[in-house]
Amino acid sequence: MTTVTADENSYVEDPPTDFDPVEELTEEAAAEQAEQLREAIRYHDYRYYVENDPAIADRTYDALFTRLQDLEDAFDVRTEDSPTRRVGGEPLDELDTVEHVAPMLSIDSGGEAEDVREFDRRVRRSVGDDVTYVCEPKFDGLSVEVVYEDGEYVRAATRGDGYEGDDVTENVRTIASVPHRLRGDYPDYLVLRGEVHIPEDAFRRLNRERVERGEDPFANPRNAAAGTLRQLDPSVTAGRPLDVFFFDVLDSSYDFDSHWEQHETLPEWGLRVNDRSERTDDIEDALDYRDRLMADRPDLNYEIDGTVIKVDDLDTCAELGTTERHYRWAYAYKFPARSEVTTITDITVQVGRTGRLTPVALLDPVDVGGVTVSRASLHNPEEIAEMNVGVGDEVKVERAGDVIPYVAEVVEKRAEDHYEFPEECPVCESAVEFDGPMAYCTGGLACDAQLRRAVEYYASEDGLDIEGLGGERVDQLIDAGLIEDSLADLYRIEEADLTDLEGWGETSARNLLDELDDSRHPRLREFLSAIGIPKVGPATAADLAREFGELDAVRSASRERLESVDGIGPKVADQIAEFFDSPENERVIDDLLDAVGPLETSSETETDDELAGLTFVFTGSLADYTRSDAQELVEDHGANATSSVSGNTDYLVAGDSPGQTKLDAAEENDVPVLDGVEAFERLLAERGIER
Template structure:
């Protein structure tokens, strides 16, 4: 094993020193000669990990010694090196788009770091392993920007761009700006105008400090935890702390790549959720989620393109002399460059991702040509753009030009025309998703929209049809933006009577259709073939019956072969059935049959979670099992009975009762029980009841995950709920709490305590805190 056989002393010899913490190691690696964008690139002075010093950069070993055999000193050194190497690999992959290791190798290094941090308690706040997202926040706080994030005047007319150029030249000449003359060349930086969500990201002494949305330009929403999960946003800047500004606030655009957007929408539709209309909405909606772990699961990326604040040292300065950050002497913090172009070079040297299609031009006609060239390749890009941005390159000239109350006077947006055409609706069909959601689709007389032939467009839901008043035969406008599903924003000429009449029964199984707000659903449930694959996948999920080997590909094979036409058919499969499937041998067939057989008598909570009852996840399923004890008792429970269950309100109670009353669902459950699939009655554990009668709510970060704190309360007879009410006894406030729960506690007169008070209260009841792992 290339690195694992080296003892502590040898490891230290290879790094050129003794033990260091995470920051020391990175300072050593960053300060050595060489570095930059590749193992052989000696043009940059900063990198996260030097291949000559760190074995996990180039051709890293992945056959690690068992964690249990390592000393703490060895584990700490290895973890330090892994953190530095993973930062380098993140930079190569997410910023330079030039990875030097395979995904499998990266995953092996990442998993090893996770194992080391957990086994030896080596986790650091800025470790790459912490990008999975922290505890949910109660609400997004408002924060003030380092500098105003203003808008940009825009046009689709090239003459307006030329007028912008004339105005800039005239105003600089009138101000007798240095260098203006008859042969003066006015440089512009041209870049794509990204169609995403603008954010401010702030670094203090090279470390990621905070992030905020643009908001009203002066203040925005605090999305520090959410942005921290984006892998293209480095947790620390490249270079030692003395080699970067003491404060650097940059403006960037968060977006979702096109391919990832399509996959995200496909998954949403399979879950019966409304698809995002476009990548920008998807990015904006994701970044404002209160749960950072959800943001971490979304494929967000970012480009950086402006400096809002650049402070050097305690006093801070914005330099007027152009300085290329790549030429700075190690240990000397770079002054702010004198041009936008040099700023972009500096940002790149710090590890912040810039767009590779940005260009520096010396004439407004070149800027117009850049826009035309960019428009020609916009559909080939991995991200959505709606034009270009033209900026005066000289920062001193920008300072002279100034701003208006809402926009920069030194920048101008030259937009692309909207991609819309008109055509006729030939037919409207209704598709049934895997969760039963019905989606109407308009089949169109094919029309060319922005160079792409469009023959179908989504109508989203019945409410959208009614709002548009659209029907077969109508002349409509079709809008398309890149790879976004085309949609109809308006009816141009009404040629039919009234809107399309949405079907009252499912076009697949003929079950009644029910409306839920603007959406429509098939009530066929487990008996609807269109929903079957999704129902089976849900049945086998880890948080349901956990049937290994019954993933989406296998389910699709079973359905395509006609072997499974209903959920109970899973328990009619035999060895010969499975052996007929491609990729199934005798062993894999036996394994799947054994998994299915083991799922015949599941615990009642897991069985209820597996059924796919609307709004019944693992927690609600457990509460239902605790309240009713047996499946038969639940099947006979009234809505009033259901409403007595914790976290089951009027709406959820109605959905549960409606699902259980569904004829096909009842038939499916009965058939499963006839085949021997019958859940075990739920037996309430007789545990300690020291906290019986007490209800707790938690907010902010504790020394352990909040879920663990809730489990302690429940294990000792208390209740832990997610919201404050008049029945709450204590609100436990951790670090960085949200405001809404504290405000609710004040309104309801609920006592607020911190974690130390909580520990004392538990100690009074003989309960240890924090709990043992």
């Protein structure tokens, strides 16, 4: 690609202030002018976002952009990489899941200087003393993978679990600092890791506008960025001020030697990096860098919560390798939590879905790191006693990870004694039971608070996805006595019961009852997720369903047997076993099974065994299928769906942008690869399965 200069395009340094009417142009003239405008806009994006040296006023830039939109609307001259695609595309039904080109692992972290020195000692013990580090801000945003092919932007995904993430290609396309086309002598293939964030000044403007429209403000820039990036309508994303810094090359056809070379090269290709990065060969200098950055933190226009210190040489990084979750060649030196001092005006106790009682301090509102805090966690009864905290005390409030507010310490003791934790549940007056530092209500679903949250969760997307049964309606049904002490009460509700309530008509009543009827035969994995087992969400429920096949087998499994399931550790195994050991839970489940059974499992349905005995692994994105859709489809017909390729795998289904690791594993284990959705559906058709 040729970089635009002023000689080649007069719009670069001397943009026109007015244009001939669009209707007077021929299509050929419109196409030529549109291309000049696109090149000029890319150039000025580069000057603004990468070089931080804008060459034209905002209103002039806006005039160029508007003119390009007018031309593309009037003539058939729009291109795939046009800057106007930042305004957003068609709304999506859902975000698909895609596999990362390379794992996006997390970084080990600590808040003490000695932690960093120990990291340095580990590195030098492994690779010797010839070590150089790159230090950079640790951004408090949302990590994304961005892929370029032949210089063109083709895909973006959230970090997700580090191996798979949500496909946010169209949303990231709307971010002005993400170029649709690279500049200069770029590589054929480039995969980047970046951090999407909302600048501080833009966040303040965004919240002011929301308040003026009567909407609730966002709590903090990170939450706003995360919610914006996952919008199903890209035009909503385009209307919010997202920005990005790139800081790591995950894969490339260009052979880099070091992280610092990446840092210096990416801007040449039009990619924005942070100008506060530094290189040092002394760990003490890295500690000084963190202290200097922390002192400058209030003046930065973006949120950071620490610094990242990483080994510069990439061969050395490869030698150090990774753990299952962390890079061994990088360490995050965290900042202390932001804190402010205020007064506790009251202490209340919240009852969770599992009965856990959580003490919450109500505060005189105080600004902590740009967020107004009026409530803060007191953790548990043991913490209250240790801190000797009570109503009226002046306390220091911090935000853990700069997000969750909690009471850190008592600054001035004003209460005569610490808060006495209640011996009875504040909602149902059942006895409180203590398990170590934690307190629990023993009322089970006889406790309104637990019942409300249990019903809400049962009807949620992670449960049986019963539309029309949100929090307000659950409260209404419980207050009316239609749900008393069992989830099964939902299925005993009649139309007349609902139409007698305020806000219900025949149509809304019938719709809810139809939704409830549709939920009467859930899959085993859906049922296991919906009944509210602590620490068991949809993914773990699916693992249990695949492993045991039947509910009775899960209910009777020992802790040791549960722990043998891939992905279930000892703490989760204990929670599952304790849940099914509870007589109250046993009563609720048996009552519920009378209303919703039998549960659908592949082993129970003779007609759904077309793929029995086969094991599938999926990689990349399949047109018309989400990853979970494809897995559920094969499981519904008797197959197993696993996440990694082994000698036991029968087919690897490879969609667009497949993971190279799984393709290599398939080759090593001689596993057949179904290349694309057509090959996958051809196999299904051969087995008599129609989608």
